[in-house]
Amino acid sequence: MNRRTLGRTGLQVSEVGYGAWGIGAKQWIGASDEESLRALRRAIDLGLNFIDTALAYGDGHSEKIVGQTVRGRRDQVYVATKIPPKNRRWPAERQIPVEQAYTADYVVSCTEESLRNLGTETIDLQQLHVWTDEFVGAGDWMAGIDRLKQQGKIRHFGISLGEHTPENGLRAVESGLVDTVQVIYNIFDQSPEDQLFPLCRKKNVGVLARVPFDEGGLTGKVTPQTEFPKEDFRNNYFKGNRKQEVYVRVEKIAADLQISLDQLPETALRFTLTHPAVSTVIPGMRSVKNAEANCRAGDGKGLSPAEISKLRPHRWIRNYYR
Numbered sequence: 592m593n594r595r596t597l598g599r600t601g602l603q604v605s606e607v608g609y610g611a612w613g614i615g616a617k618q619w620i621g622a623s624d625e626e627s628l629r630a631l632r633r634a635i636d637l638g639l640n641f642i643d644t645a646l647a648y649g650d651g652h653s654e655k656i657v658g659q660t661v662r663g664r665r666d667q668v669y670v671a672t673k674i675p676p677k678n679r680r681w682p683a684e685r686q687i688p689v690e691q692a693y694t695a696d697y698v699v700s701c702t703e704e705s706l707r708n709l710g711t712e713t714i715d716l717q718q719l720h721v722w723t724d725e726f727v728g729a730g731d732w733m734a735g736i737d738r739l740k741q742q743g744k745i746r747h748f749g750i751s752l753g754e755h756t757p758e759n760g761l762r763a764v765e766s767g768l769v770d771t772v773q774v775i776y777n778i779f780d781q782s783p784e785d786q787l788f789p790l791c792r793k794k795n796v797g798v799l800a801r802v803p804f805d806e807g808g809l810t811g812k813v814t815p816q817t818e819f820p821k822e823d824f825r826n827n828y829f830k831g832n833r834k835q836e837v838y839v840r841v842e843k844i845a846a847d848l849q850i851s852l853d854q855l856p857e858t859a860l861r862f863t864l865t866h867p868a869v870s871t872v873i874p875g876m877r878s879v880k881n882a883e884a885n886c887r888a889g890d891g892k893g894l895s896p897a898e899i900s901k902l903r904p905h906r907w908i909r910n911y912y913r
């Protein structure tokens with residue numbers, strides 16, 4: 592597994608990291624803790640050393656599984672987590688007082704809860720789970736982050752940007768407040784390349800590329816016939832004719848690249864890793880089979896310029912989270 596430097600944190604992180612939303616097993620139905628643990632352990636055995644979880648994923652369940660996995664292996668694996676907004680509203684609403692989302696005391700108490708869930712003394716990367724650039728310089732939340740750093744409870748600080756709005760993080764990067772940003776970046780949503788990635792490179796800010804498979808759409812496994820359980824978040828994400836809409840596009844991508852649909856997940860990961868601003872890509876993968884397949888993409892081989900140009904016209908930004 593190849594490693595890259597996570598911006599100014601200096602951490603050497605595996606090109607493929609672990610997205611731990613699904614293993615929270617609340618908004619994603621169908622995860623079994625035993626298989627999640629096996630998948631995580633297998634990924635680490637294959638050289639993965641970066642895990643992205645959040646206090647909100649299964650209300651601490653994902654953090655507990657991650658904690659169980661990394662106990663005794665803390666020197667081998669970096670853990671990133673996130674602080675949910677106080678008002679539990681995703682994405683961050685613009686023009687609300689920042690205190691409704693984050694305050695100093697609140698970021699400290701959430702971090703302490705995450706430390707208990709993880710069973711560790713320190714969090715390598717703590718992130719705000721929602722962001723709008725209006726938070727720069729507003730309220731007292733940053734004093735809480737500074738306090739956590741001084742106490743050694745967190746090592747580095749980053750933000751997770753809202754869906755399909757990478758430009759609403761430019762001020763944060765420019766201001767020097769953040770060590771990392773997490774952003775949706777995949778074959779469909781290529782927009783972080785426009786302004787965010789060049790700025791991150793200039794400011795030496797690490798980039799976590801999230802949702803590389805468009806929540807499953809870019810794996811080619813979501814077909815018009817796929818049914819998700821009613822409580823599964825993807826039942827809404829892929830509602831109406833969206834599965835059909837995505838599948839038609841995915842078939843076109845495979846045809847343009849002259850690959851089979853089975854090769855699409857690997858291509859989707861390699862697409863993200865071809866951009867030099869990306870430090871690590873964090874696919875969700877709840878099975879050993881998917882963990883093994885995805886770790887193979889972290890061998891340092893990006894897509895060729897010819898393949899990248901064939902993927903350019905497949906840029907397609909829409910918001911299925913609504």
Ligand SMILES: NC(=O)c1ccc[n+]([C@@H]2O[C@H](COP(=O)([O-])OP(=O)(O)OC[C@H]3O[C@@H](n4cnc5c(N)ncnc54)[C@H](OP(=O)(O)O)[C@@H]3O)[C@@H](O)[C@H]2O)c1
Pocket residue numbers: 609610611612613643644720751752773801802803804805806807810812856857873874875876877878880881882884885
């Ligand atoms: N606001 C935020 O901060 C935010 C929002 C969303 C996501 N994230 C982070 O980003 C991570 C990644 O996003 P995501 O998990 O939502 O979606 P994703 O990575 O785009 O897609 C995950 C889906 O792809 C499937 N998959 C994985 N590897 C595969 C393979 N090799 N072949 C076929 N299918 C495969 C997974 O199946 P299985 O699950 O069955 O393995 C799952 O259904 C999250 O886990 C989380 O850490 C953060």
